[in-house]
Amino acid sequence: MEEFLNYIGGERRPARSGAWLDSVNPATGKPWARIPASSAEDVDDAVQAAQQALETSGWAYVSAAERAARLRALADAIDTHTERLSEIETLDNGRPLRETRFAQLPGAALQVRYLAGLAENLHGSTVDIRSEAFAYTSWEPIGVTALIIPWNGPLPVFFSKVAASLAAGNAIVVKPAQQATASILEATRLFDEASFPPGLVNVVSGRGSEVGDAVAGHPGIGKISFTGSTETGRHIMQRATVNIKNLLLELGGKSPNIVFADADLDAAVAGVAAGIFTPNAGQACVAGSRVLIESSVYDEFVERLAAHAQSITVGDPMDLSTGMGPIATQAQYDTVRSYLQLGREEGADLAFGGRTTADLVKEGSPLRGGYYVEPTLFATRDNGLRISQEEIFGPVAVALPFDGDDQAVELANDTPYGLAAGLWTEDVRRAHRVTRRLRAGNVWVNTYKAMHWALPFGGHKQSGNGGTANGPTALHEWMDLKAVWMNIG
Template sequence: MYQRSNEVETLSLYIDGEWRPASGGAYFDSVDPFTSEVWSRVPAASAEDVDSAVRAAHRAFTSGPWAEMSPTQRGRLLHRLGDLVAAHAEKLGELEVRDNGKLLAEMLGQMRYLPEWFYYYGGLADKIEGAVTPAERPGVMHYIRYEPVGVVAAISPWNSPLVLTVWKLAPALAAGNTVVVKPSEYSSASMLYLAKLFDEAGFPPGVLNVITGVGKETGEALINHPLVERIAFTGGEAGGRAVYQAAAKSFKRVSLELGGKSPNIVFEDADLDDAVKGAVAGVFAAAGQTCMAGSRLLVHESIHDVFVEKLIAFVGSARLGDPMDSATDIGPIATPPQFQKILDYIAIAKEEGARCVLGGERATGADLGGGLFVKPTIFTGVNNRMRIAQEEVFGPVLSIIPFKTDDEAVEIANDTLYGLAAAVWTQNLDRAINLPARLRAGTVWVNAYRVVSYLAPFGGFKNSGIGRENGKEAIREYLEAKSVFLNTKRGVPSPFVMRLPSVN
C-alpha cells in the first residue's frame, strides 16, 4: 500500500514558464481528507499574480512561438504531453488522493485514461476546417474561417481536479488559445504537477499558467480580468451563477458544467443484479462526490421491495477506509464543509419523513483516519417534492422513489431544476431506444452508469449548465467563426445612389 510522507511540501505558482511564490508571500494549507493532516502549503495568489498570469497568456497568444505554430505543431505538443501524462499517471493519481480523498484505484484509472484527451485533441488540432459558401453575388467570394478566442480562464472543482481541467485544457489548446488555470483551493497539487509536464513537453512560456488561491479573491480577479476572453467553469450551481453574472458585465464567453440530481431508472424487466451495481456505481462510488451522481433511484413498484433488499445487502458490505488501500470501497468526504453539508441533508430527509433504511450518520472507527466519513445512506419513502429529492447533496446519499408507469417515470425524472445525466435499466428494446429522447438530460446511459469518453459531448440541460465538453462539440466552444467577403471584380460602384441636380 502507498506510504504517505510526513513532509509538508511547499508549492509554487506557475506563471510565464516560471515557478514563483505568491507576490504577497501568503500560503494556505492543503489537508489530506483521510488523515485530516496538512500535507502541502499552497501559494495564495493575489490580484497582482492573476494579472501577471493573464498578461503572460495574452503575450503568448498574440506573439511568440505559440502564436506562430501551425495547428499540426500544436497537435504534436499535445501528443507529447499525453505520453508524459501516461508515464506519470501513478504520481498524478497519488496526488489526487492526497487532495480529495477518492480511491487510489479510481484515480489511477482516471489518470491512465487521461492521455486520450491529449491524443484526441492533438489529432483534431489540424482538422479545424473553414468553408467556402456558394456564390451569392457575382464577383464576390465568401468564406468562413475559425480562429481561437484568446485567453481562456479554466476554473476547476475539488472533486475530480485533473480530469475536469483537462476537459477544458485539451480542446482550448488544440484550438490555439492560451490558458490560465485556477484549481480549487482544496485540490491544487495535481494541477501544479501537470504544469511540470507541460514544461517538459516543450510548451512555450505563457501558454499554460496555474494560479492557486481562494475562489472569492483569486477567482474573482481572474474572471473580471479584461484580457480574459472566455471562462470555462465546473462547480456548483451558486458558483456558476456568480461566474455567469460577472462574465456578463464584459460579455465574456462562458461554459458552465454545474450540478445534477440525476435519475437512475430501474424498470421491472431490468437485470436486477446489474441494476444494483449500476445504482451503487451511480451514487456511492467516489462517496457520491460527483456531479453526475445518480442520487435519485426510480424503481418500478412491482420490484421495489426486492430491489431495495438486494441493494441494502450489497451496499452494506462496502468497506470504508484509507483511499490508498486497494481493499477500500468508499473513502472519506473531501472537505469538512462538505462533510457537514451531507449530515445536514440527512437530518433534513429524516425531518421530511423519508425512511432511512441504511446508514444515516457519520462513520467512526480507529481505521477511519481523521473521521470525515459518512456511512452510505439509503432513504425509501421519498417523494419527488422532498428537498432530498430536489437538491444536490454531493455525498453517499440515495433517495429511492417508486413509480408505476413509463410516463410517470419520465415525469418524475424530468421534474427537477437539473438535467445533467440519467440512466435507464431495461431489457426492452423499445424502451432502450425511445426513452432517452424523453429524458431532459445531457447524457443518458442505458444499462450503464458513469461512463464518459473523450469522444462524447458532456454537459447539461437547465440549471446543469451551458455548453459542452469533450468530443468535437468542445473544440467549437473555443473558436470564433469569422466571415470574409472577397470582391474579385474591379471597378467598385459608387456608394452614392442620389444624383446631383442638374445646373442650367
Template sequence: MVQKTAIKHYQMYIGGEFVDPSNSEYIESTNPATGEIWAYIPKGGKEDVDRAFKAARQCYESEEWSSLSPTKRGKLLRKLAEALEKNAEHLARTETQDNGKLYKEMLGQMMIIPSWYEYYAGLADKVEGTVIPLDRQSVFNYTLREPLGVVACITAWNSPLLIATFKMAAALAAGNTIVLKPSEFTSASSLEFARIFNEVGFPPGTLNVVTGYGHSVGDIISKHSLANKVTFTGGPETGRKVAVNAASNLTGVTLELGGKSPNIVFADANLDAAEAGVISGIFAASGQTCIAGSRLFVERSIADEFIDSLVRRAKEIRLGNPMSPDTQMGPAATPAQLMKIEKYVNIATDEGARVLAGGERPCDPELSKGLFYLPTILGNVRNSMRIAQEEVFGPVLSVMTFDTEEEVVKLANDSEFGLAAGIWTNDLNRSHRMARALEAGTVWVNTYRTSAPGSPFGGYKNSGLGREMGIDAIYDFMQTKSVLVELSDEIRDPFTVRTLN
C-alpha cells in the first residue's frame, strides 16, 4: 500500500554537532500505516542530557549569543522561517511516515510553522521595560526584561514540530537557549529540523536535541539543575510528574495538557457548517489532538436529524495511505494508542453507550497492517460516563443532547479539563454569553480547530498552566529585573529602612 523506503539512521544534535548516543543504542521507529520500521532514533541517556545542557548553558553565557541584539535574533529567526518554508515538503513527509497523519495536513502545518518564527522575529525587539514613578524624585526606578537561560522543551507525538514551534519560537526570541526532547515515537522531524537550524547560522549550542524515552531522558531533563524553565505538552499524569520534577529545583513550568472539549450545536446554527466543524473537531488527525471536540452536545429539537446526518458522513470517511490525496483519515500513531481507543469504546458500551458508527477496526485487508480504527460515534452517552470524562485521543465522538443554554453550560463545564470549546449558533448575544460562561482557554464560535501565532493558547483546570503563542508567551520565557538608581548625593542612615513612597 505504501512504498518502502530505506531505513534512516539518525543522530542527536548537541553543541552544533550531530552525535551518536553515548550508549550506542537506538529506538526503532515504525510507520503506523504499514507497520514497517523506517528509521532508527538515538536512545539517549543521562550523559547525553548533561552534554546538551552544558552546551546550551555555555552558548547562553557566550559572547556570541549574549551579545546578539534582539533585532539580530529576529533576523536569525526570519532566516530560519525561510529555510523551513523551503523544506516544508520534506518535513511533512517525515512526519507522515513517523506519526501516520495525512500528508496534506502535515504539509499544511509545515507551511504555517514559519509564520510563528516570523511573528516572534518581529516581536523580539518590541519587548520593553517600564519606568516606575516614585514619590521620591531622587531615585530613578526602571525595569528590564531578561531571558531566563536554558529552556527545556518536552513535546508530544501528535504534531511534533508544530508543538515544538509553539515553545521554541518564543523562547529563542526572548534570548534563551534550548534543550529539546521530542517524543520517542516521533523524533525524526525534530532531528530534521535540527539539520535546517544548523545551516541558518545560530551559535553552536543554541538548540540541542536529545532523543530517547520519556521515563529516562524526559525525566532527567525535567529535573535537571541547569534548566531555567521547563515547558511540556502531553498528558495530565505526565504533566504532574514534570511539574514535581521541576519544583525540586524551583524551576518554573508551562504545561499544555489534555482536553475533553465540548462542541455545542444550537438549533439556530448553520447546520451544514456545524456538521463540518464537528467532523473536523474529532476525525481530523484521527482525533489525535489535544483540542479534539470529543463531546458533542446537540440541542434536542434538531438532535435526531443532525446526528443521523453526522453518522452518514462519518461512515463515508475514507481511511488509507496517509500520503494519498484521497485519504481523509489515517491510522493511530502507535499500537498502544490503538489499544487505548479500543479499550475506551469497550468501556463505553459496557456502561450503556450505543455504537452509531464505527466502533471497530476496519475489515479492509489493505488496512490490516496499519493501526487503523473506524471513525466512531457513540449515542446514549451520559456526561458522567468515563468516555465523556476521560481523554481518549482518538476518533471517538460522544453525543449528548440538551434543552437550554444553562443546562449545556453546566454539562460542558462538568469536566476536569478546560482546553477548548466550540459553539455553533447565529445568535450573537448567545455566542458571547457562552464564550464567557465556558471554562476553556480557547472558545471557537462557528469554527473549530483554528489558530494563529498571535492568539494565546492554553488551558483551564487540568488542561495546563500558562499560555503558549501570542505576546503572553514571550514574557513566560523572561524575567523582570528592577533597577533603582539614587541620583542625589545624600548620605542615608544605614540603620533605618528606606521607603520610596
C-alpha cells in the first residue's frame, strides 16, 4: 500500500504517535493506502509552523504581485500534475476519473488563477467625514486560518480555499476528511514546486473526533472554513466558541429541482439526472434531491427520467466510460441503503432503481466489494416524509407533483435547508417571479449545478452562515476589515 505523510512546516512527517489509518478504495471496498492517524499534538505543531512561517516570511506584507505570482505558479503545477492527482482522488473517493481529470482539476487551476488576480485588486475605501479628518478602510490578513475539507470533493475545495487564504496574506492549517485524505497530502508537493515559504500551508490527517476537534478549538487559529454536513457544522460552531472564532460554514441541503409543464422536457430530464445522479452518485451538497414536477406532465416526466437513469453506466470510476461511481465510504453506503428501506417503510412508491452492489455487480468481479447504488427515484405526495426532508447524500431522489407557481414555491421552501434550487421553464417572467421567492443561496434556471469561481456561492437557513466562497469578494472572507480615523486639522 502507498503511504502518505502529514505536511507540517514544509516537511513530510508521520503522526507523532506513529499510528496509521487505512484509506479504502470505495470501488472495491479494499484498503489501498495509509495515512497518519494524527492527534492534537500534530495540530499544535502545524499551528506553530504556520505562525512561524508568517513571522519569518513576512507573507502578510509581501506585495500583492508576489503573492499572485506564487499562486499562478501553483496553478501551473496543478496543470502539470493533473493526471496523478486525479487518479488518487478517484481511488480515494470514487468520483469518476473523467470528472476529476477533465473537469475538477482543470477547473481548480483556473480558479487559483482567478484568485491570483483578486490578490492584485484588493482595495479599501476613503470616507469623507469632515475636512479636518482623513478616514479610510483597509482589508488585512487574519493570520493563521484553518480549512476542514469534505470527502465528496477534496481537491477542488482544498485548492480554492487554500489559494484564497494565501492570496489574502494568511497561513493555513488543513484537516482533510479521514475518508479521503490521500489526494490532499499528495497535492502538498505542488506548494514546494511553486516555491511557497515552508509552513504557510500545513496538512494534518486523522479522525474528526481528534484532529477536527483540535483544529476547531485551537486558540491560535483565527478563522475556520468548513464544508460538510449541517450536523458536523453545529459541532464545529460549539467548539469554536472557546475563542469566538470566525466561521465560514458551507453545509448540507435538500434542494428542489422544479419542472414546469412548459419546460423543454428533454433538457430538464438530463439536468435533473445530472443534478442528483451523475457524476458523483448524489454525493453533493447541492444535489437536486427533491424533484418537483407539475402535475400535467408528472407521469411523462417520471417515465422519461427512468429511461435516462437506465442509460447511466454505473461501475468502476477509473474507467472513462463510467457515468456514475460508488458511494465514497462504507458508512455512507450503509446510510443510503437505510434510506432505501425507510422510503419503502414510509409508503413512498419506488418509481425506479433501488438496487445495490449485490444486485448490480457480478460474483467474482473485483468490484463486488464496492459501494454501489443505482439511480433511484421515490414518488410521493408527502413532503413531510423523512426521505423528503433529510439529506440522503446518495443517488436517491424524491418526486413530488405540484399545481401552479404558489404550490411549487411552497413545496420548494418547505425544508430546513436553503442551499440550492433549480427550475425549468420557457416562461422568462415565471422564471423571475419564482426565483425571487425561493429561499436558497444558489438558484439555477434551465440548468443545474452550474458553478463558476467568479459567482458567489453560499447557503441560507441551515445550509450555511451566509458567507460566500467565490466571487469578487472571496478574499474578504479570509480578511479582517479595519477602519482608520486620522485627525489632520
